Amino acid sequence: MSSENWQPDPTWDYYKIWQSCHEIKAKIDEALNLMRQQEDRNDTSDHQINQRLSRASERLVNIILELEFDDDEFEDDEVYE
Numbered sequence: 001m002s003s004e005n006w007q008p009d010p011t012w013d014y015y016k017i018w019q020s021c022h023e024i025k026a027k028i029d030e031a032l033n034l035m036r037q038q039e040d041r042n043d044t045s046d047h048q049i050n051q052r053l054s055r056a057s058e059r060l061v062n063i064i065l066e067l068e069f070d071d072d073e074f075e076d077d078e079v080y081e
Helices: 015-037 043-080
Strands: none
Touching: 015 043
């Protein structure tokens, strides 16, 4: 089985983040496909591309913030052990 089709165990610690990253990747792929289909840049395609990339960006920032928060929490736990 290729890594592209690999499905993780839902109990895996990174499962939700892994799923979210694949959803973000799909939005980026949609934006790239829209770009590829356009001969010339225009307001309509710019808007559609912007929507997809903005959604992907927002979700990615949320994941990064979540991981940073988890890292801070983990570091605090290490200090008290």
